Amino acid sequence: MGPSMPTPRPANRSYSTEALERWFTSLPEGWERGFKKADLVEGRRIYTEGLVRSLELKPQTAEAVTRTDTLTVRAVIELAEKGIEWRTSLPEEENGAPYAVAAMYEVEELLGDEISPIDDSAPAATVAAPIEPERKDAGARTALKLQVAFELTSGGLTAAASWAGRGGHAWSCFGSGAVPGDELSDEQRQTLFRFSTVAHRAGFTYSKTAGTWAIDNIGRIERFVREELAEWRKRFRLVGEESLDIFRNEQLQVEVDADAESGADGKSFRLNWRLKAGKHRLLAEEQKLLLKAGGRPVILPGKGVVAYNAAVADFSEDWRAKEGEVPRYLLLSLFDHAAVGALKLNDDLKAWKDRLLQEPVLPEDLPAHLRPYQAKGVAWLARLCELGAHPLLADEMGLGKTVQVLALLASRPAGERTIIVCPASVIPVWIGEIKRFHPELSASVFVLTADDDFVRNPAARLWISSYTQLRRHADQLAKTRFGYAVLDEAQAIKNPESKTTQTCVSLQADHRIAITGTPLENRPTDLWTILRFLMPGLLGKRAQFERLMLRDPQAALGKVRRQVSPFVLRRLKRHVAADIPPKMEVVLPCPLTHEQRALYQHLTQGSGLSGELATLLSRDATSVLTLLMRLRQVCCDPGLLPENHDCPSAHSGKITLLVSKLAEVAANGSKAVVFSQFVSLIERVKSALARELPHLPIFELTGETKDRSTPVERFKDTKGPALFLASLKAGGTGITLNTAEYVFLLDPWWNPAVEAQAVDRVHRIGQKNPVLIYRMIAPGTVEERIEELKQEKRELFSTVVGDIPDMTDWTRHFSSLDALIRLSDSPAASASAEAAAAEREPEH
CATH class of the missing domain: 3.40.50.10810 (Tandem AAA-ATPase domain)
Structure with a gap:
């Protein structure tokens, strides 16, 4: 921001000596505190742009008229017992405060320009360590000149006014040791008043105890140096002005100067760090000032206005707590740190870093x-x-x-x-x-x-x-x-x-x-x-x-x-892709929950079926197949049994694991297809996904779907993650789902040929990515035994009559029904069930 424009004189000023004296003695020092900051800024703009066209000063009131391109505003200021009161000609709903502020600045300028005497009731104070003046005649006082001494500290800028004479002697303008007002010339009295006026306008606050004027706001100091110091130089003799040169430069950013050396154990390092501003290393006391400021700029005399940014503050807070040797991996937190300039490493640490990145x-x-x-x-x-x-x-x-x-x-x-x-x-x-x-x-x-x-x-x-x-x-x-x-x-x-x-x-x-x-x-x-x-x-x-x-x-x-x-x-x-086959098949163990285990054991022990498998198949194959079907349903989800349809999906180990896997698939932006022979299981999976993954697009194809092509095409056209749910019968033939990369077979089918047909819906011509097929199997159950048998002798299942497998050779592998359906109580399975039940409990 450049120097401010000179303030134009108002078009018309009307006042009396009585009015000048009354306003000079009664104008409250801190009148600006009665206005909001935004109104002060806007009022100053109106004043400096010369929009106040007339001012009439009376002993009790001041009336100013402001004209802009669009309106004329009359502001009236009254001296009151505890300050000032004001009003404007604007309607109540409009903000007239800036016009009152502009009027007050105009009053101050008038007083500074026109007042001739000042009386001894003006604020009095002393400069630090004043020199007691010799008592000379009043005529000798007229040779004294107003001198302003600047002192810059981390707390702000202080200005001390004194009368300077020959030989380097100076006497305070205010306070008990001040030159009496009756010994000053009219010109000196007017100069002193003008100093008070311009100091107040520049943002200085007068301290009666210290006898000095001060600004503790860095922004105001910078504005004073840029916009008003030159005018002060013309009016007063200035001392210590060179200390203000730092405000003509850009603020200095604090950086960290650091070097790292290896720890004795070869696995750690020690960081030696210091703070610097520009080319200046900061002293411990200066660093404390910066920390105390909490990120606000701080004046460091002789160095500059220093900004302690958030990155440096975070670094200082973090590394002050890290004393001694720390793990080497923390070096990586420094290489791209906004606060750290150049990090110097010794040869050992350089070699460590190179090995890490190779x-x-x-x-x-x-x-x-x-x-x-x-x-x-x-x-x-x-x-x-x-x-x-x-x-x-x-x-x-x-x-x-x-x-x-x-x-x-x-x-x-x-x-x-x-x-x-x-x-x-x-x-x-x-x-x-x-x-x-x-x-x-x-x-x-x-x-x-x-x-x-x-x-x-x-x-x-x-x-x-x-x-x-x-x-x-x-x-x-x-x-x-x-x-x-x-x-x-x-x-x-x-x-x-x-x-x-x-x-x-x-x-x-x-x-x-x-x-x-x-x-x-x-x-x-x-x-x-x-x-x-x-x-x-x-x-x-x-x-x-x-x-x-x-x-x-x-x-x-x-x-x-x-x-x-x-x-x-x-x-x-x-x-x-070059390292993996185009199609990978993985058995995904899905341990039974406590509820599934209890229900599975109840079915196996209460079926009334026992003995040699061959005998049971020849005597009552239907009952055996019904039991197997119910056991397989329990392995998938206890809710598939009619008498248990209200149980929550959390009781199903498969649904729980499937939702977890699909969340991972969706997070990777991929597509998946889920097959099951149980339409009711597909419905329960949908309900669970609606709760856990509500934003995942889901398409469905079962035997009840009349329009087969629409869900298939919508699935293929979907950008990003999507899920296709299909029954093995409906989705096993006649469709192409080659945009999917994952297949989940929720329940093993008796016939591997049916599964193969379903998988081929995904892994077929046009598929550009490897396909991963998960066979979700409940360990220790009939599912696992049938799957092991399928893998051992796949041709055993090549013949199918309807939905009933040819079970002739089963007796060669399972001597009894118990051997086929019993629940293996392995430590891993029971521990997994116990842990799964515990996971559903809230943390305490």
């Missing part, structure tokens, strides 16, 4: 079953653990995150024990993958339950726990240390305030690993919580992080991505 070398001793991209994932996990960092494996669903982590645990063991924490429904998946790929670890696997924990079984090497069971054993964690602590589906700890999250954060481990298939790059709060578990401090304190996101979400998001990218590995199926 492509890892594949070890030769990795398991042969790993696909190439999985081997790279294991090498990446191992390298981060070796460097003292803690990785987040975020591959898209279906790429084998479990397999990669198990390969790491098997090939790079650490510590006395390892813990894997996951949702209850996923416990059988981990146990199944261990048996399949690392049977040597099976004997050392234990599931955390109410009856088996770290105290009762201190020798256990590998623990698998649900989040709920871990929370229930939180009191044991302080005395238990792990080599690895792995969180599967780590988005479960997205709520930083929950007891589950706090329990996970309290885990003591040499290496921490988080796994999620849900993209987190656009969900920064969830990412902050997971990183708090992995590497506390990397993203700062939660309050700082949230402030950063509120100030500039896009810039903050970009910064967060750059900061965490070395510790996050996320690959989509399309990225590794």
